[in-house]
Amino acid sequence: MSYKDKLAPKRVGELRASQLMFNYGVGALVDLPRFAVLVQGLDRWSHLPHEYNRVIEEPRLLEQVRKRHPQVTTMLAPPIPADLPDNDPLNPLREVGVVVETFPRWLVCPVCKTLAPYTPGATANHFDLKYSKMRPAETRFVHTNCGKSKKPPQAVPARFLMACEHGHLDEFPWERFVHRGELCSSKQPNLRLSELGESGQVTELRVHCDSCGVKSRPMSDAFDPNRNENMRDCSGRHPHIGLDGEPCDLTARAISLGASNLWFPISIATIAIPAALSGADELRAIIENRWHHFVEVEEQSDVKSLRKFNKEAGALIREFDDAKVWQAIGQVRAAQDSDERIAPDNIRLPEWRRFSTADPRANDGENFEIEQTAVPVEFSKYIDKVVLVHRLREARALVGFTRLSTQDDETATEIEVAPLSRHALSWVPAHEVRGEGIFIQFREELIQAWLRRAAVRERDQAFKEAHNRWGETRGITDYEQYYPGIRYVLLHSFSHALMRALALESGYALSSVRERIYAQEATEDEPAMAGILLYTASSDSEGTLGGLVNLGRAEQLDVFMTRALDEASFCSSDPLCAENKPSREGRTIQAAACHACSLLPETSCEKGNRYLDRSVLVPTVDDLPGLAFFD
Numbered sequence: 001m002s003y004k005d006k007l008a009p010k011r012v013g014e015l016r017a018s019q020l021m022f023n024y025g026v027g028a029l030v031d032l033p034r035f036a037v038l039v040q041g042l043d044r045w046s047h048l049p050h051e052y053n054r055v056i057e058e059p060r061l062l063e064q065v066r067k068r069h070p071q072v073t074t075m076l077a078p079p080i081p082a083d084l085p086d087n088d089p090l091n092p093l094r095e096v097g098v099v100v101e102t103f104p105r106w107l108v109c110p111v112c113k114t115l116a117p118y119t120p121g122a123t124a125n126h127f128d129l130k131y132s133k134m135r136p137a138e139t140r141f142v143h144t145n146c147g148k149s150k151k152p153p154q155a156v157p158a159r160f161l162m163a164c165e166h167g168h169l170d171e172f173p174w175e176r177f178v179h180r181g182e183l184c185s186s187k188q189p190n191l192r193l194s195e196l197g198e199s200g201q202v203t204e205l206r207v208h209c210d211s212c213g214v215k216s217r218p219m220s221d222a223f224d225p226n227r228n229e230n231m232r233d234c235s236g237r238h239p240h241i242g243l244d245g246e247p248c249d250l251t252a253r254a255i256s257l258g259a260s261n262l263w264f265p266i267s268i269a270t271i272a273i274p275a276a277l278s279g280a281d282e283l284r285a286i287i288e289n290r291w292h293h294f295v296e297v298e299e300q301s302d303v304k305s306l307r308k309f310n311k312e313a314g315a316l317i318r319e320f321d322d323a324k325v326w327q328a329i330g331q332v333r334a335a336q337d338s339d340e341r342i343a344p345d346n347i348r349l350p351e352w353r354r355f356s357t358a359d360p361r362a363n364d365g366e367n368f369e370i371e372q373t374a375v376p377v378e379f380s381k382y383i384d385k386v387v388l389v390h391r392l393r394e395a396r397a398l399v400g401f402t403r404l405s406t407q408d409d410e411t412a413t414e415i416e417v418a419p420l421s422r423h424a425l426s427w428v429p430a431h432e433v434r435g436e437g438i439f440i441q442f443r444e445e446l447i448q449a450w451l452r453r454a455a456v457r458e459r460d461q462a463f464k465e466a467h468n469r470w471g472e473t474r475g476i477t478d479y480e481q482y483y484p485g486i487r488y489v490l491l492h493s494f495s496h497a498l499m500r501a502l503a504l505e506s507g508y509a510l511s512s513v514r515e516r517i518y519a520q521e522a523t524e525d526e527p528a529m530a531g532i533l534l535y536t537a538s539s540d541s542e543g544t545l546g547g548l549v550n551l552g553r554a555e556q557l558d559v560f561m562t563r564a565l566d567e568a569s570f571c572s573s574d575p576l577c578a579e580n581k582p583s584r585e586g587r588t589i590q591a592a593a594c595h596a597c598s599l600l601p602e603t604s605c606e607k608g609n610r611y612l613d614r615s616v617l618v619p620t621v622d623d624l625p626g627l628a629f630f631d
Contacts, residue, residue, distance in 0.1 A: 015030070015078075015098065017077060017078050017080075017431045018431055018433065020039075020078050020098070020398070020429060020431070021265060021267055021396050021398055021429075021431050022265060022267075022602075022603050024039060024263075025039060025263070025265050025398050025401060025429070026039050026040070026041055026042060026240060026398065026401065026420045026421075026429070027039060027041070027167065027169070027238075027240040027263060027401050027418055027420075028262070028263040028401070029103065029257065029262060029263065030100065031157075031257065031258055034138070034139065034140040034141075034154060035102060035107075035139075035140065035141055035155075035156075035157055036102070036103060036104065036157045036257060037100035037101060037102055037103060038100060038101055038102075038103035038169075038239055038240055039098060039099075039100050039240065040098075040099040040100060040101060040240055040241075041240050041241035041242075041419070041420055041421045041422060042420050042421035042425050042427075042428075042429070043241060043421045043422050043423055043425070044099040045079065045098065045099060045429075052079040052080055052096050053076035053077055053078070053079050053427075054076070054077040054080075055074060055075070055076060055077075056075040056076065056077055056395055056397070056430040056431070056432050057075075057290055057291070058075070058270055058272055058395035058430075058432070059288070059291060060270050060273075060347055060350065061075065061268060061269075061270040061347075061395050061396075061397055061430070062074075062075060062397075063347075064268050064270070064347050064397075065268060065397050065399055065428055068399050068400070069399065069424070069428065071424045071425070071426060072425070072426060072427060072428055073426045073427070074426065074427045075395075075397050075427065075428055075429075075430035076427050076428075076429060076430065077429070077430060077431060077432075078098060078429055078431070079096050079097055079098070080096075101239075102118070103239055104157050104158055104161060104171050104172070104257070105117045105118050105119070105171060106118075106157070106158035106171055106172065106174060107126075107127050107141055107143075107155040107156065107157060107158060108155060108156055108157075108158050108193050109126075109127075109143035109146055109153055109155055110153055110154075110155075110156055111143070111146055111148045111149045111153045112143070112146050112147055112148045112149070112192075113192045113193055113194050113195075114126055114143060114146070114190070114191070114192060115158060115174060115191040115192055115193040115207070116190075116191065117171070118141060126143060126144075126145065127141045127142065127143055127144070127155050128141065128142055128144050128152075129141055130142055140154050140155075141154065141155040142154055142155060143155050157257060158172065158174070158193065158257075159256055159257040159258070160172040160219070160222065160254055160255070160256060160257065161254070161255050161256075161257060161262075162234075162235070162252045162253065162254060162255070163252065163253060163255050163262065163403045163404060164234040164248060164250040164251065164252045164253065164403065164404070165250055165402065165403060165404045165405055165474065166234070166248055166250055166403075166418065167238065167400075167401060167402055167403050167417065167418025167419075168234050168235065168236055168237055168238060168246070168248055168250075168252070168403075168418075169237065169238070169239055169240075169403065170234075170235045170237045170239070170252070172222070172254065174191055174207060175189055175191065175209075177207060177217060177221075177222060178191065178207040178208070178209050178215050178216065178217045179209065179212070179215055180217070184209055184211055184212060184215075185211070185212065186211035186212070188211075189209050189210075189211040189212070190209070190210040190211050191207060191208065191209055191210070192207070192208040192210060193205060193206075193207055193208075194206050194208060202219045202220050202222075202223060203218070203219075203220045205218070205219040205220075206218050206219065207219065222254040223254055232251045232252060233251075233252065234248040234249075234250050234251065234252040235248075235252065236248040238418065238419070238422075241419065241421060241422040242422065243422060253404065255404070261403070261404050261405070261406075262403060262404075263401055263403060264401060264402045264403065264405070264406040265398055265400075265401050266398070266399050266400040266401055266402065266417055267396050267397060267398050267399065268347075268396065268397050268399060269394055269395065269396040269397075269516075270347055270351070270394070270395055270396075271351045271392055271393070271394055271516065271533070271535075272367055272368065272392070272393040272394070272395055272432075273350045273351055273354050273368065274367060274368050283317070283320050283324060283325065283328045284328045284331050284332060286316050286317070286328075287316075287317075287325075287328050287329055287332050288332050290312075290313070290316060291332065293306070293310060293312065293313035293316070294306070294313065294329050294332075297326070297329050299326075300322055300323065300326040303317075303322040303325050303326055303329075304322060346526065348516070348518055348529070349526060349529075351516075351518070351533075352518045352527075352529050352531065354368075354370075355370065355387055355389075355439045355441070355518075355531065355533065356385065356441055356531065358370055358371075358372035358385065358387045366391070367391060367392070367393040367434070368391060368392060368393065369389070369390040369391040370387050370388065370389050370390065370439075371387070371388045371390060372385065372386070372387050372388075373386050373387070373388050373552060373553060373554060374386070374553075374554040375554065376554045376555075376557050376558035376561060377554070377558070378558055378561075378562065379558065379561055381443075381446070382442060382443060382446055382629070382630065383440060383441070383442060383443065384441045384442060384443045384444070385439075385440075385441040386438065386439070386440055386441075386552060386554070386557065387438070387439040387440075387441075388438060388439075388549045388552045388553075389436055389437040389438065389439055389533070389535060389549070390436055390549055391434065391435075391436065392434070392435050392436065392437060392535060393432055393433070393434055393435075394432065394433050394434075394435060394514075394535070394537045395430060395431070395432045396430060396431050396432070396433075397428050397429070397430040398420065398428060398429050398430070399417075399420070399428060400417035400418055400419065400420060401417065401418050401420075402417060402418065403418070405474065406602075406608045433537040434537070435535045435536040435537040436535060436536055436548050436549045437533050437534055437535025437536065437548060437549070438502075438533070438534050438535075438548060438549065438551070438552035438557070439531060439532070439533045440498075440531055440532050440533075440534075441530065441531040442491070442530040442531060443530075444528050444530055446629075447487060447490075447528075447530045450490070450629050451486065451487065453626045453627070454626065455624055455625060455626035455627040456486060456616070456626070456627060457486075459486060459489075459591070459613070459615075459616065459624075459627060460485065460486035460489075462581060462582045462591075463483075463486060463489060463582050463589065463591070463611065463613075464480075464483050465582070465584060466582030466583050466584065466586065466588070466589045467479070467480075467482075467483045467582075467589050467611075468480050468483070469583070469584060469585065469586030470583075470586040470587075470588075470589050470610075471586075472586060473585075473586040484519060484607075484611060485519065485521070486616070487519045487520075487521070487530065488517060488519040488611055489611045489612070489613055489616055490616045490617070490629055491517050491518075491519050491530060491531070491532055492515075492517055492519075492607065492611050492612060493568075493593070493598065493612050493613055493614055493616055493617050494532065494564075494617055495515045495517060495532045495534065496515075496593075496598050496599075496600055496605070496612060497564040497565065497567065497568045497598070497614065497617060498532075498534065498560065498561060498564045499513055499515060499534055499600065499604065500564065500567070500598075500600070501560045501561075501563045501564040501567065502534065502548065502551055502560055505551060505560070508536050508547060508548060510600065510601060510604060511601040511603050511604055512536055512537075512603075513534060513535070513536055513548070513604055514534070514535055514536070514537060514603065514604050514606070515532060515533070515534055515535075515604065515605065515606055516532070516533040516535070516606065517531075517532055517533075517606065517607075518530070518531040518532070518533070534548070535548070536548055565617060565618050565630055567597070568597065568598075568614040568617050568618050568620075569614075569618045569619065569620055570620070570621070571592070571594060571596050571597035571598075571614070571620075572596045572597075573594050573596050573597070574620065574621045575621050575622060577592055577593070577594045577596070577597060578592045578614075578615065578620040578621045578622035579592075579622045580592055580593070580594075588610070589610040589611055590609070590610055590611065590612045590613065591612070591613035591615060592613050592614045592615040592620055592622065593609075593612035593613060593614060597614060598612050598614055599612070615627055615628065616628065616629055617629060617630055618630050
């Protein structure tokens, strides 16, 4: 990360590329040891030379990104400087990185409890920025004029902010808060944030204005809807892109600096499905999978220039003459302009076709390798196919983010998603990882028979009402079209139950295993889908150690599927958990599911732990006849 509070950039920390997708992307706060910073928008990244950004090539993912950002032409990995020497803090390569700035600017002295903002270049600052060129990571703020300490103590960030569900973020209005909506009579009020106890709870914090003498207010008022009437208007500020005063009709809410709901990414992921890599299709597959090298070729004579000036493309087509390359480029371009191109609205259909057919001829040895294996005998009534995925590649792109409440990728175009940049850019940050997995396909005829049951239709209606109400409370219009159906609830609940059972034996942490649900009713143009893919994804070889694939063999999978369903039948929170129903008020979209039995880490679940109900899997203590799929 490059810290830019002054003209000269300073590297103050490191983030993994995957963290920019899940934890600390554009608009997120990073709590460093000495102060907190806000990751800046892509406009601030765009000044970097793109030779430090690797192109992420995945045509299906790019199509989905362009559905939200039509101007995007490429996806780039985060900037990573090559061969950066640790003992040379003045090396110009230290300018390469993710740009961040100090946020919040309000700081607190831990000794005298002074509460004041830091303004770069101002002469009346209570706090000073201390920076060492030789040790940039030790950058810190100090209270130079502290009257209770001989040595200037290190200041800490004020731990409260204001945010709204449209992604706006702003400093906490300390002066207006303590004066109950008014400004202090003094032009430079002296504020203090005192602690009445040692627990650090909000009920033990109090803001004082020493300039007024008697003005003080407990911080608990900021979180009480009946007492924070002077703080409700959202400022419409996006500090990560330097946008102030954007119109916003939502109510701003006080939030803690380290709150987990301060930033939720809107990202899109695909499993890379390579084109056929044999025979006459080999050249076309090479061009299709590396299309960004060939998209500008307009005639056969351009192929010769491509070989000369693009070494990577030249290496790919070294064994083919110009005429064949030009012919293959024309085939790929024609396919993209015809019905042969997969519609971006159904990004999972190509994956389903490849997994459900389990054709080993699709293996390319590097990014995709599958093997069909036997179905556990005890579950052959329910399971049609089990496919071991020895190798896969997942590509993921960040297209926006929200605050306070998470959203599905499918609804990202229907809600107010915070922007990644102030101006429209031609690229978005992306990341790719390798992994392994297990694909399980259910028998469609048994799914159809289960869907016809009265108890299932009744539970389906309850989930649909909760889904619609949940969307209404968040201002999403026509949210009903995004309801995934009770088929999805069944597959999703089974995925969570099996994932929890497998994680104990696979050698991977539960947060390292992810799910991908294939749930769809048959249409005139597309087949029915009923399957799950559980997979690992790691930026290095650790994602393909074989620990998960080995558990997909029939004798092993039988044990874990049995264990998963046994554990789903009872929860330590029963009977409260089992008797839970989808919320009619729109608070949740889940039934018999809680942290003790079904919920997973945010990085593992594709729906934010919604649409879960273990009652549709097996009978629970709240026995509902005809609802359980596994009898």
